[in-house]
Ligand SMILES: CC(=O)SCCNC(=O)CCNC(=O)[C@H](O)C(C)(C)COP(=O)(O)OP(=O)(O)OC[C@H]1O[C@@H](n2cnc3c(N)ncnc32)[C@H](O)[C@@H]1OP(=O)(O)O
C-alpha cells in the first residue's frame with residue numbers, strides 16, 4: 009500500500025479530458041478559461057465539456073433548443089417542493105432531494121446505455137435551474153414561472169427566478185458566472201459524482217451525491233458564508249478588525265485559500281471585476297471595497313489568495329439574489345461538469361475503492377455484554 013495522504017492532497021486519482029489545471033491555469037478541454045469567460049455562452053461550454061470540442065452553429069442551436077424544451081418540471085416535483093417546511097429548508101437540501109425525485113419521473117433513469125445517459129444529461133441540466141427557481145418562488149408565495157423556449161439558459165434562469173425578462177447586464181453576469189463555475193477537474197463534488205457512478209449506479213444518484221458534497225462550506229457552500237461574513241462586518245471600517253479577530257481565533261475566512269491554487273484562482277479576477285461594476289451600479293460599492301480589503305489583508309498576512317467563491321458573493325448579492333441561493337447557482341453551473349465527468353466515468357469505468365490505513369486498536373479480546 010502507498011503512504012496515506014491526508015485529504016488525498018496531490019493524489020492523481022483518474023485521467024480525464026474534460027478540464028485541466030496546469031501552472032495555475034484552468035482550461036476546459038484545452039480552451040483557456042479567460043477566452044471562454046470573455047466569449048462563450050454557458051450552452052457552448054456545456055457542449056464543450058460533454059464533447060470536448062466547440063460546437064458548430066447547428067450543434068449549438070440544437071443543444072440550446074433541447075435544453076429550453078426540457079426545462080419544465082413534472083407537476084409532482086413542483087407539488088413536492090410546495091410540501092416542504094419552507095421556513096427552514098435550505099435550497100441546497102431542497103435541490104438535493106428534488107434531483108433524486110426527478111429520477112423517479114424519468115423512465116430512462118436506470119437505462120445504462122450511452123445514448124440514454126446523454127439524453128438524461130440534457131434533461132437534468134435543463135431541469136436543475138427550474139428546480140432552483142421554482143423553489144425560490146414557492147417559498148416567497150409566488151407562482152412558478154414556466155421557461156420560455158426562445159430564451160437562452162441564463163435568460164431563462166433569471167426569468168424563472170424573477171418573473172420578468174432580465175436586463176442585459178444581469179444576463180451577462182449570470183452567463184459569465186455559469187461559465188466560470190462549470191468544471192474544475194477533480195474537485196470534491198466531482199470526485200463524489202465519479203465515485204458514486206463508478207459502482208455503475210445511475211446518473212441521478214451521481215448528481216444527487218455531488219450536490220450533497222457541494223453544499224458544504226469548505227466547497228460550494230463558501231459563497232453563502234462569504235456574504236454572511238460581509239453582512240456581519242457591515243461597514244468598511246470594521247473589515248480588518250473583524251478579520252484580525254477571526255484569525256486570532258484561528259477561524260477560517262470563507263472564500264480564501266484553495267487546495268490547488270496557491271498563487272491565485274484564475275476565475276476570481278472575472279468575478280472581482282463584475283463585483284466592482286455591479287456594486288457600483290447598485291450604489292453598494294462597500295461590499296466590493298470591503299472584499300478587496302479582506303483579500304489584500306489575507307494575502308499579505310497568510311499568503312492565501314481569494315477563490316472563486318469570494319467575489320461571486322457580492323456579484324449575486326448585487327443582482328438581488330437571496331444569499332442561500334448562491335450555492336444552488338453554483339450547482340446549476342457545476343451540473344454541466346458533473347455530467348461530463350459521469351459520462352466519462354461510464355465510458356472507461358473501474359470501481360473507485362482506495363484503502364485506509366488502520367490506526368485503531370488491534371487484537372482486542374471480546375467481552376460479553378454482561379461482563380463489561
Ligand atoms: C469552489 C471551492 O470549493 S473553492 C474553496 C471554497 N472554500 C472556502 O472558501 C473555505 C475556506 N477555505 C478553506 O477552508 C481551505 O482553504 C480549503 C478547504 C479551500 C483548502 O484547504 P486545504 O488545502 O485542505 O488547506 P488546509 O485547510 O489544510 O489549510 C492549510 C493552512 O492554511 C490555513 N487556511 C486555509 N484556508 C484558510 C482560510 N480560508 N482562512 C484562514 N486560514 C486558512 C489553515 O488554517 C492551515 O493553516 P495552518 O497550516 O497554520 O494550520
Ligand SMILES: O=C([O-])CC(=O)C(=O)O
Pocket residue numbers: 189191192194195196266267268315316
Ligand atoms: O477544485 C476545488 O477543490 C474547488 C474549486 O475551486 C471548484 O470546485 O471549483
